[in-house]
Amino acid sequence: DTAIEAVQIGAFDYLTKPIDDYAALALKVHNAMEKSRLRRSQRELLERLTESEARYRHLVASAPDAVVVYDVQSGLVQDANGAAVQLYEYTLEELTRLRASQLGPTETGRHEHRRKDGRAFTADVSATEFTLKGRRLRVQSARDATAAVQAERERRSLEERLRISQKMEAVGRLAGGVAHDFNNLLTIMSAHAEFLSQDLGAENPEVQGIARAAERGAALTKQLLLFSRHKPVAHEQIDLNGAVGEVMRLLARVLGESVRLESERAPELWWVCADADQIAQVLINLAVNARDAMPRGGTVKLGTANELVREPRTLRGGELPRGRYAVLSVTDTGEGMSEEVLARLFEPFFTTKEYGKGTGLGLATVYGIVRASGGAIDVESRPGAGSTFRIYLPASDEAPSPKRRTLRPPESGRGETILVVEDEDRVRMLLRRILVDHGYNVLEARDGADGLKRALEHGGEIHLLLTDMVMPEMTGAELAQRVSQHRPATQILFMTGYTEHGPTAEALLHKPFSSATLLGEVRRLLDRGSLKT
Template identity: 40%
Template sequence: MSVQWPANEPARLEALQRYAVLDTLPEQAFDDLTQLAALICQAPVALISLTDARRQWFKARVGFDVREIPRERAFCDQAVRQESLLVIEDTLEDERFRDTPLVVSGPRARFYAGAPLRTGDGFVLGTLCVLDLVPRRLTGTQVEALEALGRQVVAQLELRRQLQELERAARERAASEEYRHLFQHANDAILIFAPEGEIVLDVNDKACEVYGRPREQFIGMSLRAISVDPTRGDHELRRLLRGGTDHHFETTQLRSDGTPIHFQIRSSVIEFRGRSAVLSINRDVTAQVHAQQALARSEEHLRQSQKMQSLGALAGGVAHDFNNLLTVIVASSDLVLRHLPADSRERPHIDDVLQAGRRAATLTRQLLAFGRRQQLARQLIDLNTSIGDVMKLIRRIIGEDIEIEVRPGSGLPLIFADPAQIEQVVMNLAVNARDAMPDGGRLTLETSPVELDAAALADHPHALPGRYARLEVRDTGVGMNPATLARIFEPFFTTKDPGKGTGLGLAVVDGIIEQHEGFLEVASTPGLGTTFRVFLPEEVGERVSSVPGVRVVRGGSETILVAEDEPMVRSLAHEILTGLGYTVLLARDGVEAVEMFREHQRSCDLVMLDVVMPRLGGREAYAQIRALAPDMPVLLVTGYSPELAEQRSPDSDVTLVLQKPYDLELLEGKVREALDRRPASTR
């Protein structure tokens, strides 16, 4: 027998599912009603039968061991479609059922009566039925009783459903209260928002705290309004909605005051108040991100420092050799010029050689500057004064097509600096600004005092909190893109045409500022201009000025021991000093210098030592000579300033330094100064 579906079958099946009774365990109330039906109808078999799309399932059974049978074998299917009491007095006489398995085989039913289980909204879920093994009839009382019991089964089903709903509501209420507690007291910000427009539906207390917004302001606003990159947010939302499962990503959003917050976000699709929504758990990882950024900056600073140290070591070595050669060029040219008549035709050529040597010496000093290896003559200075001293020269080289404005700030702290080097910084920055404004523009130099704490110095780990003198150099030039900005302090990097720049200007600035315990900041926008900010720390302690005293240039008759490994420099020093009337003893290295000093100690008035020499360097020879004669004046000669950092004795009155390359006046002055500083007992 094929199944004939009732017209309302989909709705009937949906109604059956709402009762959630199929495949449940036996229940006493239904068993009692089934037993009562069997007793009243005096039938060996009684069943509460529920019919779904494919089967007839028995909620309660009397005299029948099977839990379910296929729907096409069921008497109840006809009762469901008939929607009224179905009585079959003899199944063998009814052509609809005579060939069904329940009739021709076990239990070989010959009688069937089934009362429909009709719900309040008119759907027949199944039957309360009785079966017998012989043909028979029900009395009128039995029919009424069977129908009444069927209504009781439906009432019991309804009561059962209501109890289940009450229990579910209680569970949901408890779960909701627990959820609300967890929601409100979570350590992460939690937001629930509608996918359409990303409109916020609910937030927890942590979200209000992290974002700095009250709940009333949050509800109804779009998350796009606080997203740094709304397009990225839209992309991640689409990925979540496509996948339908947990989605993880990182993003940046804004507090109410505009401060960016970095989040790790875990989101999922949920049902919220009867609608689809997104649950977003946002973990604030701003501190971790800042720590990672600080670490990256420190690593980059370390790499840059190591690179500069390597370049500085290279520059120092080059400078040492160059300065030996330049000493010969500069001093020899100066010596020749002294002996040439004023109207000599050779004089201009020799003067050109001298000037070229001095320019080469300047380039060597720049190499030492970007390598942080030059000698500084530091003293307490006012930054405004240094800028004022160099402005006349700046105005001359900048040109009339660029407007210059100087804004000196008041209350500027004093700094401990080398005035010449600070002027070099100002000059280099001004020239750099000029070159960035080929069609003219505006150059502004402004100073101001600033107080910087540890947070403000996060990007400058070697700087100390305190007061700083700040110099801003602003131009309205072409500006720089990020790629160029990242390389501007690299030695020899330049964007200028060949022959128009060495690429050392800003590297020198960076080196000078670092040697002065300061730091630089740069901001630039292509097409709008560039701003350099120089920060130099206030001098709060007392330091001894390293500015040399005034030299009195004159010769003498004293004896000077000169130790120099470079033959040309040694010969030149001999010629200059003997020309001034001095007696000169020459040594080729530190070993010879110590031996000659032991031999001529009584007649020796000054020892002049090159710091870098073979066999025994100047510092070692210096130590041995001072051990023999503690009051002996020593003039240390170097083309490489850091050698002296370890060598100089701040408490010594008899040690001076002569920087290569030197000219006649500088050599004469330093020698005379060293001799005049001898203790009276040694003269």
């Protein structure tokens, strides 16, 4: 009985006394020692397995990716970590009652998975398989790729914006270059029309026709610069009714025959302080958008009105404080817009037009111009019911200042010497003719480098430098700086058909200009120089 109890509490074997078989004793001792070694090895192995299991359970449980273990044959989820519970928003018990395919595609790659409430998200899926007790199990890892997808989308959007910006910059530079060359031609036309009027009389209908054509060409060039967005901003007191009238003539051609253009302008409209050309751009952008919303034709109506806002309002395009406003409106009979589109209407690069047919910058530009003018913009629209844009511009108590007019012919020259630098031969020739005919001595140069050479070589005084701004080899500004270093008393008068960064308007003539304008500016600068000396 004692031996049995010993075995039960862990003894390996037993011998009965007296011991007379020492060989058996040696064998039993050897077996006991071997069994003890094996038992220690088993305990160590079990401890290592337990530690390993705990370690890997901890790794899986703390993994940032959602890990789901499921049976390959049945597809039923066997286990999941905390990240899976958090990502899919099921409890662990609920997950183990699902098939893995109910969470989303199980193939490796980027797929759309769904949470418990049905909301979809993008997941990067990877998996590996192993066999346990004859069962094929699959360990599936899913990582929420929503942020990565959004970042990729934003990267592509930024690339597209950059491409559009570069394209628009190129178009703007092209438009500016065309305007420069065209204004040179208009300068020649205007000057020769003046020459003809001296011979045929200012009332001659042919002369008047040429002059009006040149003026209309100048207005079109002004619009070209407006579209290229290279015209400097000049806020001044303006009459919105007059701005609408000017734009109506341009829109009649832009909108096409299928669009009927109407206007309703309020009498005694309040003045506003804004850039007339930017207001024209606003109206053009809104009218063109209205045309695009009416593929089968319709009506676009431009309107003006006075409105007294007694309480602050929240508009689609910002806050509107109380005050007096002159209101511009553009109404169309087009397709209208949904609430979703209205919510994003003024976002840069947002467009509902087909790819390649819209940049998404038109309304963003309108919004920027209106805000820069101290105003606000509102929109009313419903699908199928057309749209109305209203622009509120703060009213001004000041009336527009009258345009300066030349009341008498400018005073002729007194033999002063003028250096004319112009790379367009025909423009240079007519400038020489005008100046010589009015009592000035003229030196000519075909470009900046030639102008500097003549300024350095001329032995007498040069009273005024008349130079184009855009020329090969050396710009007008560079030439003026070099000449001023050697001849500080020389007055500088710039001419330009187009420039992004020019000198102050005080010493700048914009082509096309009349003979009277040229002679008046020349005389003003020369008289100012004589006063200084």
